[in-house]
Amino acid sequence: MRQLRQPTSLLQQGMLRLSRWIILFQCGWLVLGCNEEPSQPAVDTTPYQFELPAGFPAPLESESNPTTVAKVELGKRLFYDPILSADFSLSCNSCHKQELAFADDIAISPGVDGALGFRNAPTLANVAYLGLMHKDGGVPKLDMQAGTPIEDMAEMNLSIFDAADRLNADAEYARAFQTAFGRKADAFTITRALAAFQKTMISGNSAYDQYTYQQDDTALSEAAIRGMELFFSEELACSSCHSGFNFTDNTFQNNGTKEEYISDQGRFRITWDSLDMGSFRVPTLRNVALTAPYMHDGSLADLDAVLAHYDQGGKGHPLQDERIRPLNLSAQQKEDLKAFLSSLTDEQFIRDERYRLE
Amino acid sequence: MKFNKFILGICALALLTVFSSCDDDDNVTRLDSDVSFQFDYSFADQEFAYDQVFDLGGTAVSFQTVQFYVGGIKLHPEEGDAISLEDKYLLVKPTSGAQEITTLDKKHYHMGEFFIGVSPEDNDQTSEDFDMRDPATDPLARQNDPPMNWNWNAGYLFVRIDGMVDLDGDGTPETVLEYHLGRDEFLRNVSITLHTDVTEDEQAIVFDFDVAALFNGIDVSQEYSMHTGDAPAVAAIFADNIPGAISKK
Numbered sequence: 001m002r003q004l005r006q007p008t009s010l011l012q013q014g015m016l017r018l019s020r021w022i023i024l025f026q027c028g029w030l031v032l033g034c035n036e037e038p039s040q041p042a043v044d045t046t047p048y049q050f051e052l053p054a055g056f057p058a059p060l061e062s063e064s065n066p067t068t069v070a071k072v073e074l075g076k077r078l079f080y081d082p083i084l085s086a087d088f089s090l091s092c093n094s095c096h097k098q099e100l101a102f103a104d105d106i107a108i109s110p111g112v113d114g115a116l117g118f119r120n121a122p123t124l125a126n127v128a129y130l131g132l133m134h135k136d137g138g139v140p141k142l143d144m145q146a147g148t149p150i151e152d153m154a155e156m157n158l159s160i161f162d163a164a165d166r167l168n169a170d171a172e173y174a175r176a177f178q179t180a181f182g183r184k185a186d187a188f189t190i191t192r193a194l195a196a197f198q199k200t201m202i203s204g205n206s207a208y209d210q211y212t213y214q215q216d217d218t219a220l221s222e223a224a225i226r227g228m229e230l231f232f233s234e235e236l237a238c239s240s241c242h243s244g245f246n247f248t249d250n251t252f253q254n255n256g257t258k259e260e261y262i263s264d265q266g267r268f269r270i271t272w273d274s275l276d277m278g279s280f281r282v283p284t285l286r287n288v289a290l291t292a293p294y295m296h297d298g299s300l301a302d303l304d305a306v307l308a309h310y311d312q313g314g315k316g317h318p319l320q321d322e323r324i325r326p327l328n329l330s331a332q333q334k335e336d337l338k339a340f341l342s343s344l345t346d347e348q349f350i351r352d353e354r355y356r357l358e
Numbered sequence: 359m360k361f362n363k364f365i366l367g368i369c370a371l372a373l374l375t376v377f378s379s380c381d382d383d384d385n386v387t388r389l390d391s392d393v394s395f396q397f398d399y400s401f402a403d404q405e406f407a408y409d410q411v412f413d414l415g416g417t418a419v420s421f422q423t424v425q426f427y428v429g430g431i432k433l434h435p436e437e438g439d440a441i442s443l444e445d446k447y448l449l450v451k452p453t454s455g456a457q458e459i460t461t462l463d464k465k466h467y468h469m470g471e472f473f474i475g476v477s478p479e480d481n482d483q484t485s486e487d488f489d490m491r492d493p494a495t496d497p498l499a500r501q502n503d504p505p506m507n508w509n510w511n512a513g514y515l516f517v518r519i520d521g522m523v524d525l526d527g528d529g530t531p532e533t534v535l536e537y538h539l540g541r542d543e544f545l546r547n548v549s550i551t552l553h554t555d556v557t558e559d560e561q562a563i564v565f566d567f568d569v570a571a572l573f574n575g576i577d578v579s580q581e582y583s584m585h586t587g588d589a590p591a592v593a594a595i596f597a598d599n600i601p602g603a604i605s606k607k
Contacts (some may be wrong), residue, residue: 046588064490136512138511138512139485139510139511139512140483140487140512141483141487143487144483144488144489144512147489147500147509148509148510150375151505151509152509152510159505161502167517186489186493187488187489187500188489188490188561191489192489268510270588272541272587272590274544291378295422
């Protein structure tokens with residue numbers, strides 16, 4: 001029978017004890033190491049299937065942020081959650097309400113503590129099709145846009161780093177971010193999730209669409225048809241800017257809303273090109289009847305005021321676009337144009353439960 | 359007995375490995391060097407420190423943030439082609455110390471070029487924005503403390519100065535002083551004669567950065583809030599002062 005001899009010297013005894021401790025430590029390390037990281041949910045890369053209305057192209061997609069079901073769901077939750085505002089009082093939805101085509105019904109929506117910015121909240125309908133973001137085009141893409149309202153002192157007034165800390169401290173959000181992105185909440189994942197949800201806000205089933213693309217001859221009233229003909233006429237030239245499937249050519253124009261642009265200089269603020277003074281994005285007209293008040297500052301209360309503005313030929317700013325000129329519209333023509341503009345309301349869009357929290 | 363010999367053998371092998379590793383390092387003579395840039399802050403002829411009150415043209419000021427981006431680094435050796443570090447950026451703060459820029463051959467470098475700011479391609483953020491960058495390794499990633507980007511607009515702050523200024527003349531700064539410089543127009547190139555022999559395995563090229571010189575020709579008791587777009591004329595003076603504020607130590 002073979003036996004290990006007992007160590008005889010102190011050195012041998014010490015080395016033997018040391019080796020046992022090393023083995024114990026290594027075993028413990030392996031066990032603890034395996035248990036150190038909690039299991040993370042697998043990343044769900046299921047692509048989001050866009051349901052495109054007739055005449056609509058596929059939305060702009062970025063390689064770095066393909067739209068997935070998980071991102072959209074996470075983005076929707078974030079959109080409605082006041083956790084993204086400094087005092088937990090405001091969510092994105094506070095200024096972008098679905099019943100208003102994700103716009104607001106006041107000129108300047110108050111931010112945290114009632115702070116006021118200087119621009120009217122735009123509709124988010126079809127925001128997936130915009131290139132440059134904001135009324136002045138200052139942010140190059142939707143994917144990064146959400147950082148602006150979250151951090152703006154006149155809006156949600158919260159550092160996006162603090163927003164990430166809040167979200168990562170919430171077990172459900174932490175799991176949702178892992179599922180959607182395979183990583184924690186951070187500036188990238190927060191902005192990309194919100195962008196993913198907003199990309200799904202596609203509106204293209206108005207009475208106008210039903211009449212034009214779905215061969216429903218009864219969808220438009222006689223007044224709306226007359227208004228449509230006026231709208232697309234060369235004489236009025238409305239459609240020279242409000243063109244295409246989204247009723248915007250995505251350019252920036254000075255439409256003569258102001259005699260002077262002092263407090264808000266529009267795209268000039270971005271480009272410093274003197275010719276851009278007073279230029280703002282040509283907005284989509286889809287759901288326009290729901291998005292009053294109008295213009296970059298919400299200074300025109302309703303569609304009557306807007307039609308009066310264009311009929312008058314603008315305020316006459318030196319850089320006002322030459323297509324803004326007196327139109328001498330009759331009362332009937334104004335009513336017809338208003339009927340047409342109202343036909344761009346997409347009732348399905350503002351009731352679509354996909355955009356609501358369950 | 360065999361078990362004890364085995365243990366002793368392992369220990370001996372471990373000690374041999376440790377000592378032989380040290381010997382290897384000691385015996386290697388490197389032909390190249392890990393070169394870094396270091397910006398030592400000063401205020402005219404004084405040492406610079408946050409929250410210290412300085413006299414700036416007769417107005418008391420103090421600073422809580424003074425930081426800036428360095429990019430477009432190019433080093434000209436005495437012989438051979440210039441070394442361009444196209445994608446290398448540094449975010450320089452008073453506490454930054456030496457920041458490694460690259461590994462260079464040990465030789466004489468007679469000139470260095472860089473710009474203060476962010477290149478128009480990176481400032482545009484259309485392709486790669488700050489949230490796509492790794493905050494652990496890339497100074498162009500979104501910064502938090504404090505931010506180095508505009509909020510309402512794409513683009514970076516090239517230079518950010520936050521401090522206080524004395525407007526009531528009592529010698530104590532009490533009003534917010536802000537100089538936030540950005541926009542492509544205000545990127546400023548710096549060209550400096552180095553005359554530096556890079557001889558060490560790790561070597562810092564040290565510059566003096568004179569904060570006071572940034573305000574040459576500016577009366578901060580009148581112009582104490584500059585966010586580039588709201589004061590383009592002041593921004594231009596401030597930007598033009600940048601090259602003169604940096605010198606080789």
